[in-house]
Amino acid sequence: MIQALNITKRYGDLEVLRNVSVTINDGEIVAIVGPSGAGKTTLLQIIGTLDAPQSGQVLFDGIDVLKLKQRELARFRNSNIGFVFQFHQLLPEFTTLENVAIPALIGGAKKAEAYEKARQLLDYLGLTPRLDHKPSQLSGGERQRAAVARALINSPKLILADEPSGSLDTQNKLELHKLFFDLRDKFKQTFVIVTHDETLASNAHVDRVLHMRDGIIVDPNIEI
16 A cells, blocks of 8 residues: 655745645556646655655555655665656667666666566567667657556556656557556556546546645545
């Protein structure tokens, strides 16, 4: 179980998150929706330990990870959290296989083991013919599937996705969403997805949708 408790985040005089609390259960797909500036990405970054709040806690199975020292936190993040971004963030100078293997290598895996697991993931995602291609040689959908493989390489407890289908066409968007559901069903993978995509947010396979507005989680049926 993952909990963000009483999270407050300010940038100068701007309060981006106002005492926000969220609980994510193992194996859930949770979508976070809301207008630009609502605080969705900031909350995702804090849950992912990429940013720190002014106050509050982020608990992974009861451990307050924000109290870890920087080196410990970096190791924890590498082992327990995978990230999928809107524009994939693959390194252009590396092949698909190398991009996927990098987090495992950073985590201390032997090269042969890291590359073998990367191959297995890429095969599962239908990218075996693209192992030696650079990102510029991949389609948008292929780049995002490679990014998903990279997020999975260390078997993380949680995958955080920030507008993962925002740059994709309709067909690739649907395929990416189906992939998330398949990964949840096959591996019990936990996802938190920030999205403007109403198709994903309204999909019956999403376990919960959290609506954010002005730095808080709201009931969409109640005007504030």
